[in-house]
Amino acid sequence: MKLRIKGSSLRLRLTQGEVQSLETAGEVAEQVHFGGGARLTYRLCTDTRNQEISASYGDNVIDIRVPLEAALTWSRTNQVTLSHAQALGDEELRIVIEKDWNCLAPRSDEDESDNFPHPETGTAKGC
Helix, strand or coil, X not given: CEEEECCCEEEEEECHHHHHHHXXXXXXXXXXXXXXXXXXXXXXXXXCCCCCCEEXXXXXXXXXXXXXXXHHHHHHCCCCEEEEEEEECCEEEEEEEEECECXXXXXXXXXXXXXXXXXXXXXXXXX
């Protein structure tokens, strides 16, 4: 799972296996280690209590929750993106969850073997 943070937006990209894990286990998580025991965890979980995507941060964990029904529909269809603008008083946090596609140009530094096929190539293997 990839996390992109830009300004007041969070964007997650999930491989096919991660989408399957979200559906079956209800959670996908990754960690960034900074040395000296410091780490940042980012986690995507399904949620049966809320009807909107939401994010929170505490104890070095970015927690993103997506309604279970929305997650199931997303994982079982060709729908590419889930998104929501979470109100934060006078501001908002934009949250985007996407299926990660193979790139069109080759990248030697990334394993894309589990990415979704790019619609312009129609193949799950290579770029």
